[in-house]
Amino acid sequence: MTTETVAREAGRDFIRDIVQADLDSGQHKTIVTRFPPEPNGYLHIGHAKSIALNFGIAEEFSGRCHLRFDDTNPTREEQEYIDSIQADVRWLGFDWGNNLFFASDYFERLYEWAEGLILNGLAYVDDQSQDEIRASRGTLTEPGQNSPFRDRSVEENLDLFRRMKAGEFPNGARVLRAKIDMSAGNINLRDPVLYRILHAHHPRTGDTWSIYPSYDYAHGQSDAIEGITHSICTLEFEDHRPLYDWFLDKLPVPSHPHQYEFARLNLTYTLLSKRVLTRLVQDGHVSGWDDPRMPTIAGLKRRGVPPAAIREFVRRIGVAKANSVVDVGMLEFCIREELNRTAPRRMAVLRPLKVVIENYPERQSEEIEAINHPDDPAAGTRKIAFGRELFVEQDDFMENPPKKFFRLSPGSEVRLRYAYFIKCREAVKNAAGEVVELRCTYDPATRGGNAPDGRKVKATLHWLPAAQSKVAEIRVYNQLFASPSPDAGNFAADLNPQSLEVLKDARVEPSLAESNFDTAVQFERQGYFVRDPDSTADGLVFNRTIGLRDSFAKEVAKG
RNA sequence: UGGGGAAUGGUGUAACGGUAGCACAACAGACUCUGACUCUGUUUGUCUUGGUUCGAAUCCAGGUUCCCCAGCCA
Numbered sequence: 001m002t003t004e005t006v007a008r009e010a011g012r013d014f015i016r017d018i019v020q021a022d023l024d025s026g027q028h029k030t031i032v033t034r035f036p037p038e039p040n041g042y043l044h045i046g047h048a049k050s051i052a053l054n055f056g057i058a059e060e061f062s063g064r065c066h067l068r069f070d071d072t073n074p075t076r077e078e079q080e081y082i083d084s085i086q087a088d089v090r091w092l093g094f095d096w097g098n099n100l101f102f103a104s105d106y107f108e109r110l111y112e113w114a115e116g117l118i119l120n121g122l123a124y125v126d127d128q129s130q131d132e133i134r135a136s137r138g139t140l141t142e143p144g145q146n147s148p149f150r151d152r153s154v155e156e157n158l159d160l161f162r163r164m165k166a167g168e169f170p171n172g173a174r175v176l177r178a179k180i181d182m183s184a185g186n187i188n189l190r191d192p193v194l195y196r197i198l199h200a201h202h203p204r205t206g207d208t209w210s211i212y213p214s215y216d217y218a219h220g221q222s223d224a225i226e227g228i229t230h231s232i233c234t235l236e237f238e239d240h241r242p243l244y245d246w247f248l249d250k251l252p253v254p255s256h257p258h259q260y261e262f263a264r265l266n267l268t269y270t271l272l273s274k275r276v277l278t279r280l281v282q283d284g285h286v287s288g289w290d291d292p293r294m295p296t297i298a299g300l301k302r303r304g305v306p307p308a309a310i311r312e313f314v315r316r317i318g319v320a321k322a323n324s325v326v327d328v329g330m331l332e333f334c335i336r337e338e339l340n341r342t343a344p345r346r347m348a349v350l351r352p353l354k355v356v357i358e359n360y361p362e363r364q365s366e367e368i369e370a371i372n373h374p375d376d377p378a379a380g381t382r383k384i385a386f387g388r389e390l391f392v393e394q395d396d397f398m399e400n401p402p403k404k405f406f407r408l409s410p411g412s413e414v415r416l417r418y419a420y421f422i423k424c425r426e427a428v429k430n431a432a433g434e435v436v437e438l439r440c441t442y443d444p445a446t447r448g449g450n451a452p453d454g455r456k457v458k459a460t461l462h463w464l465p466a467a468q469s470k471v472a473e474i475r476v477y478n479q480l481f482a483s484p485s486p487d488a489g490n491f492a493a494d495l496n497p498q499s500l501e502v503l504k505d506a507r508v509e510p511s512l513a514e515s516n517f518d519t520a521v522q523f524e525r526q527g528y529f530v531r532d533p534d535s536t537a538d539g540l541v542f543n544r545t546i547g548l549r550d551s552f553a554k555e556v557a558k559g
Numbered sequence: 560u561g562g563g564g565a566a567u568g569g570u571g572u573a574a575c576g577g578u579a580g581c582a583c584a585a586c587a588g589a590c591u592c593u594g595a596c597u598c599u600g601u602u603u604g605u606c607u608u609g610g611u612u613c614g615a616a617u618c619c620a621g622g623u624u625c626c627c628c629a630g631c632c633a
Contacts, residue, residue, distance in 0.1 A: 012573085013572090013573095017575090036633090037633095038632085038633050040632090040633080070633065072632095072633080073632065073633075075632095076632075076633090130630085130631060133631075134629075134630085137629055138561090138629070139561085139629055140561055140562080140628075140629060141561045141562095142561080142629095143561085144629090171631085172631065174631095175631055184561095184562080185561050185562035185563085186561090186562050186563070186628080187561090187562075187628055187629050188562095188628075189562095190629085193630085193631050195631085196630095196631035197631080198631080212631095214630090214631075214632085214633090215632070215633045216633095219633085235563095235564070235565090235626075235627065236626090236627055236628080236633095237627095237633090238563055238564060238627070238628090239562065239563045239564085239627075239628055240628090241563090242562095242563090261564085263565085263626090268570085274633095316571080316572085316582065316583080317571055317572075317582095317583095318571065318572045318573085319572095320565090320571090320572070321564070321565060322564095322565050322566065322572095322625095322626090323564095323565070323566095323625075323626050323627090324570080324571065324572090325570075325571090326570070326571055326583090327569085327570045327571075327583065327584065329570085329583060329584060330570075330571070330582080330583050330584085332583095333582090333583060333584090334583095336595090336596095340595080340596060341596095345593080374592095374593080374595095374596075375596075375597090404594090406594075407594090415592060416592095417592060417593075418592070448592090449592050450592075457592090458594090459594080460591090460592045460593065460594095461593095462593075522593085522595085524593050524595080525593045525594080525595070526593090527595095548593075548594095548595050548596090549594095549595065549596090550594070550595085551594055551595090552594040553594085554594095555594085
């Protein structure tokens with residue numbers, strides 16, 4: 001195998017190309033990446049893209065990936081998020097080994113380096129108010145004005161900065177700023193703030209500090225301390241890169257990492273901004289951060305989405321610099337693909353319709369054998385009770401069926417999966433004219449599902465015995481938003497009123513009540529489901545992860 | 560002429576001067592004890608105008624459109 005043939009492989013992207021080139025040129029021997037969340041919220045599927053990128057690169061190139069919490073703003077951060085983020089990354093299937101770090105671990109060193117900047121005349125304490133700083137920063141098209149405090153002496157700056165650290169001043173009284181260029185076209189270079197006074201309790205450093213470094217000042221230096229080689233972030237940080245490099249050039253850092261940017265994930269029918277997700281939870285549009293309709297990792301998990309499906313999804317969508325919106329259908333495909341391969345099959349009747357087999361003896365019962373996975377004989381079989389009274393799906397009966405409806409209707413014959421052919425004789429209605437029961441006959445010769453005379457049926461229905469099935473609540477989830485591109489500014493207007501449908505008296509196979517049954521299952525002809533944590537010993541609850549593809553429904557919809 | 564980025568089928572992405580490929584979606588068909596899965600086939604694309612070249616998605620020049628930046632958020 002020559003180097004040339006190795007050069008281009010499927011699944012590559014511009015960042016992996018850079019990494020490969022750096023390895024080839026000897027620029028780096030070991031690749032070190034990092035995933036650097038701020039612990040101020042729950043992770044979502046957009047983070048999964050970044051996680052898979054950073055951990056994936058480390059794994060593919062035999063390097064390592066750090067999990068580093070960018071905990072530089074104690075007013076927004078909580079231990080709850082530090083814990084949930086670690087749980088989510090692990091659940092996704094990634095491992096940082098011993099490489100768990102916190103930017104707050106570096107507060108002391110960052111502070112010393114800041115004094116160094118002051119000593120070299122590269123930073124100053126500014127007494128202006130926040131409004132004054134904003135006003136003198138200029139605009140996108142006009143340069144800013146120098147602060148009247150910009151030329152303080154080194155001694156005065158040092159004294160003031162030390163007193164800031166000592167907690168002598170109230171929040172907002174002063175900031176430490178880098179002395180760069182107030183007329184720079186790049187606004188990030190117009191004397192950015194390095195430290196602000198924040199009398200706040202930090203989840204890790206407690207009340208030790210009353211000043212905290214800004215993202216710009218902390219991030220690159222943290223990368224350098226950890227020996228990160230490729231600091232990968234999203235596009236909006238592109239114009240922070242000159243500042244990232246400025247600090248690394250001016251400070252006595254142990255290494256000089258390089259920052260690379262890629263486009264963040266956008267999905268149709270989905271909003272991923274923290275502001276919107278927070279309001280969805282706070283305003284009660286969803287039940288919490290782990291509501292199965294949420295695009296959070298916790299929500300996806302509760303929904304029943306397997307981590308392998310998420311990994312496959314982010315692998316398929318690739319990594320590039322162009323802003324894009326991925327069709328949520330791509331995610332759904334990956335979920336179905338994984339679940340079809342792995343989920344055992346069971347039968348469940350979501351909206352039961354009673355069926356009485358008139359020619360089946362009263363009080364008789366027999367066991368029918370059903371296979372657990374059509375493509376995996378090793379998954380084995382199970383027994384299902386069959387008797388005179390059964391349930392089938394309401395949708396599987398139509399009194400006046402249209403042309404292409406193959407299921408039950410008066411006079412039609414269908415197969416009950418694994419069991420018998422049955423023929424509908426009569427539909428019994430209630431006073432309101434609704435069909436409440438089907439009177440049918442079965443053909444005893446068709447046991448097992450095939451007719452000795454070779455006659456065929458056009459439909460096979462799932463079913464459950466009336467007596468030996470369990471009642472369950474089934475939560476059928478659909479898109480949270482009705483619009484393919486919901487408006488983040490007025491998201492409430494784009495909410496899908498049918499995002500959740502609760503079916504209180506569905507029926508499932510008794511085996512699903514077993515306490516150890518927590519894996520995803522396919523309810524045949526319906527979709528993929530997973531038991532919800534709300535389940536109790538006598539109150540089963542299932543979430544629908546996703547329905548099966550339904551070409552019949554599509555045809556009906558087309559008319 | 561504020562600075563920084565990006566434009567390839569409906570969608571995402573590849574092609575690094577040499578046959579525009581893959582996947583999702585859509586459509587048609589085959590198969591089927593899940594109207595699922597699987598299989599087969601079809602449709603659809605290089606933002607634009609010039610230039611360089613035997614040859615341009617790729618290089619050059621101009622234009623157009625879209626995204627990001629004026630937090631003591633990250």
